[in-house]
Amino acid sequence: xxxxxxxxxxxxxxxxxxxxxxxxxxxxxxxxxxxxxxxxxxxxxxxxxxxxxxxxxxxxxxxxxxxxxxxxxxxxxxxxxxxxxxxxxxxxxxxxxxxxxxxxxxxxxxxxxxxxxxxxxxxxxxxxxxxxxxxxxxxxxxxxxxxxxxxxxxxxxxxxxxxxxxxxxxxxxxxxxxxxxxxxxxxxxxxxxxxxxxxxxxxxxxxxxxxxxxxxxxxxxxxx
Amino acid sequence: xxxxxxxxxxxxxxxxxxxxxxxxxxxxxxxxxxxxxxxxxxxxxxxxxxxxxxxxxxxxxxxxxxxxxxxxxxxxxxxxxxxxxxxxxxxxxxxxxxxxxxxxxxxxxxxxxxxxxxxxxxxxxxxxxxxxxxxxxxxxxxxxxxxxxxxxxxxxxxxxxxxxxxxxxxxxxxxxxxxxxxxxxxxxxxxxxxxxxxxxxxxxxxxxxxxxxxxxxxxxxxxxxxxxxxxxxxxxxxxxxxxxxxxxxxxxxxxxxxxxxxxxxxxxxxxxxxxxxxxxxxxxxxxxxxxxxxxxxxxxxxxxxxxxxxxxxxxxxxxxxxxxxxxxxxxxxxxxxxxxxxxxxxxxxxxxxxxxxxxxxxxxxxxxxxxxxxxxxxxxxxxxxxxxxxxxxxxxxxxxxxxxxxxx
Ligand SMILES: Nc1ncnc2c1ncn2[C@@H]1O[C@H](COP(=O)(O)OP(=O)(O)OP(=O)(O)O)[C@@H](O)[C@H]1O
Ligand SMILES: [Mg+2]
Numbered sequence: 001x002x003x004x005x006x007x008x009x010x011x012x013x014x015x016x017x018x019x020x021x022x023x024x025x026x027x028x029x030x031x032x033x034x035x036x037x038x039x040x041x042x043x044x045x046x047x048x049x050x051x052x053x054x055x056x057x058x059x060x061x062x063x064x065x066x067x068x069x070x071x072x073x074x075x076x077x078x079x080x081x082x083x084x085x086x087x088x089x090x091x092x093x094x095x096x097x098x099x100x101x102x103x104x105x106x107x108x109x110x111x112x113x114x115x116x117x118x119x120x121x122x123x124x125x126x127x128x129x130x131x132x133x134x135x136x137x138x139x140x141x142x143x144x145x146x147x148x149x150x151x152x153x154x155x156x157x158x159x160x161x162x163x164x165x166x167x168x169x170x171x172x173x174x175x176x177x178x179x180x181x182x183x184x185x186x187x188x189x190x191x192x193x194x195x196x197x198x199x200x201x202x203x204x205x206x207x208x209x210x211x212x213x214x215x216x217x218x219x220x221x222x223x224x
Numbered sequence: 225x226x227x228x229x230x231x232x233x234x235x236x237x238x239x240x241x242x243x244x245x246x247x248x249x250x251x252x253x254x255x256x257x258x259x260x261x262x263x264x265x266x267x268x269x270x271x272x273x274x275x276x277x278x279x280x281x282x283x284x285x286x287x288x289x290x291x292x293x294x295x296x297x298x299x300x301x302x303x304x305x306x307x308x309x310x311x312x313x314x315x316x317x318x319x320x321x322x323x324x325x326x327x328x329x330x331x332x333x334x335x336x337x338x339x340x341x342x343x344x345x346x347x348x349x350x351x352x353x354x355x356x357x358x359x360x361x362x363x364x365x366x367x368x369x370x371x372x373x374x375x376x377x378x379x380x381x382x383x384x385x386x387x388x389x390x391x392x393x394x395x396x397x398x399x400x401x402x403x404x405x406x407x408x409x410x411x412x413x414x415x416x417x418x419x420x421x422x423x424x425x426x427x428x429x430x431x432x433x434x435x436x437x438x439x440x441x442x443x444x445x446x447x448x449x450x451x452x453x454x455x456x457x458x459x460x461x462x463x464x465x466x467x468x469x470x471x472x473x474x475x476x477x478x479x480x481x482x483x484x485x486x487x488x489x490x491x492x493x494x495x496x497x498x499x500x501x502x503x504x505x506x507x508x509x510x511x512x513x514x515x516x517x518x519x520x521x522x523x524x525x526x527x528x529x530x531x532x533x534x535x536x537x538x539x540x541x542x543x544x545x546x547x548x549x550x551x552x553x554x555x556x557x558x559x560x561x562x563x564x565x566x567x568x569x570x571x572x573x574x575x576x577x578x579x580x581x582x583x584x585x586x587x588x589x590x591x592x593x594x595x596x597x598x599x600x601x602x603x604x605x606x607x608x609x610x611x612x613x614x615x616x617x618x619x620x621x622x623x624x625x626x627x628x629x630x631x632x
Contacts, residue, residue, distance in 0.1 A: 047631070051627045051630070054540070056539070056540055056626050056627050056630075057627045076544070076545065077544045077545065077546070080539065080542045080543060080544040081542060081544075082542075083540065083541065083542040084541060084542020084543075085542070089540050089541070091540075091630060095533065095536075095537045095540075095630075096537075097232075097534050097537060097538075098534075099235055099236070099239045100235060108228060108232075108538075108541065109541045109542060111227070111228035111231075112228055112541065112542055112543060112547070113542070157541075
């Protein structure tokens with residue numbers, strides 16, 4: 001199977017307040033269409049790793065390959081283009097643009113990519129929203145939704161450009177069990193039917209257990 | 225792709241109407257005051273220049289009086305005694321007709337007219353008054369100084385064929401209680417005594433001129449000095465663009481070997497005052513506009529801090545630094561544009577109102593006009609300032625690191 005993402009010897013230090021190595025010699029591969037979960041105790045470095053994988057954090061040493069392309073030394077602008085095209089990100093806290101409607105929030109990454117007409121993008125955004133059961137709320141401003149609803153809109157937004165990899169930092173952290181199950185099913189379907197790759201940090205044991213593979217971390221090292 | 229940036233900018237403008245309005249109001253006031261003050265200054269400048277053109281030619285060519293110089297120069301240790309004196313005792317211009325023809329052939333020269341200047345005594349019974357009598361060719365002088373516009377009695381044309389006619393300033397008419405039609409005795413420096421008839425009175429609203437200036441026919445002036453008809457003391461020249469006179473004068477001086485003095489040099493004190501006024505107004509109006517720019521800067525800075533989460537999200541989704549810059553600069557430019565357009569309207573309104581205010585005296589109506597150049601300057605300057613005021617916070621926004629925002 002093809003590799004979607006690969007790391008070699010990733011290390012990261014924090015220097016404030018004291019020098020402290022948060023990630024130690026991390027090397028692993030994630031295949032296309034794989035549903036991977038990252039688990040570990042609070043503070044073990046999961047979020048830090050995910051920010052590096054998402055190309056948002058460039059302050060590390062080691063190599064990161066996305067879609068077989070070494071991106072570690074790319075400029076910020078080039079990384080931004082890769083994120084726009086190949087990576088969808090779902091945050092723990094529902095990070096929507098509050099002054100825009102749900103629909104616009106979902107459309108923005110596609111409008112930025114600019115591969116499709118506005119009408120096509122709008123149609124597609126409705127489609128993604130209805131997959132997550134949010135089509136009725138499409139025209140509401142994001143600020144008028146509950147936390148769980150916002151989270152689902154954020155997931156729809158992560159899917160709009162059909163990214164190679166979807167990353168989530170506790171994407172179900174704010175959801176009840178029913179919605180958690182919906183998100184799980186969607187991720188599984190994206191991985192298995194669409195051959196999209198999922199990398200999700202989670203504290204939910206069932207969620208991890210049911211995924212294709214789980215990487216367990218401890219103090220910045222992979223232990224399993 | 226660029227559309228989404230401006231779409232985001234416009235959403236921010238729409239959802240923050242109050243802030244937008246306040247920032248635009250700042251630019252509006254700055255613009256209006258800048259344009260208004262500068263138009264006013266331009267109006268004053270034009271008025272003051274016009275009042276100069278009524279009394280002095282743009283370039284005056286005359287025989288300058290030179291001081292005699294010692295003949296011996298290398299007098300190393302020897303002390304020399306000199307007695308400097310004015311060398312040329314007459315101030316006549318030689319070959320005036322030839323020079324006039326030469327001047328008329330110069331490009332940029334519009335009018336050339338000869339003049340004989342002299343001081344004479346007007347006597348009326350017991351009272352005597354020393355005045356300047358300018359011998360002119362009435363038609364040409366009229367073209368140069370627009371004398372007819374300043375006439376309060378009689379007509380300048382009547383001087384044309386009248387060797388005994390005199391047109392006097394209103395101050396002279398008051399002092400000697402002269403009216404049109406009265407006779408007056410003139411005594412010249414060559415002791416020629418002749419009776420003239422007052423055929424007109426002018427008023428320049430310039431006390432010095434009105435109290436001491438009079439016009440007579442060129443030939444009459446020559447007769448008063450016992451000179452023939454080739455005696456000329458001044459050649460008055462007007463150029464096509466008065467503001468180029470300063471550059472043209474030295475060329476004419478070289479060409480004719482006589483002194484050529486432009487109007488700006490001749491009215492140095494007035495020009496210095498107007499320069500001073502220009503500097504102050506430019507400084508004050510520019511400062512006001514810059515302060516308005518600080519208003520936009522502040523508000524944009526505030527918006528950037530408020531939207532720091534949005535910026536982080538946009539960057540996470542693949543927006544580049546330059547997209548973020550575009551979003552916030554667009555926002556600033558829209559605010560600036562609204563402010564500039566409204567500011568221009570307010571300035572137009574103020575100019576139109578003030579134009580109709582009658583001040584009286586020398587000034588008449590308030591000397592302000594619609595000055596397209598000042599409006600254009602204001603618009604360009606206003607937009608440039610808003611661009612800068614938006615660009616600096618936008619650049620800051622572009623540097624936001626999404627990870628540090630998400631970690632909070
Ligand atoms: N900006 C920072 N400067 C210094 N230390 C940091 C910084 N960010 C995180 N850390 C430290 O790095 C370690 C890993 O943090 P990280 O957020 O990756 O943990 P995590 O595994 O995501 O935890 P959680 O499950 O609670 O989200 C922690 O010890 C944290 O205190
Ligand atoms: Mg975390």
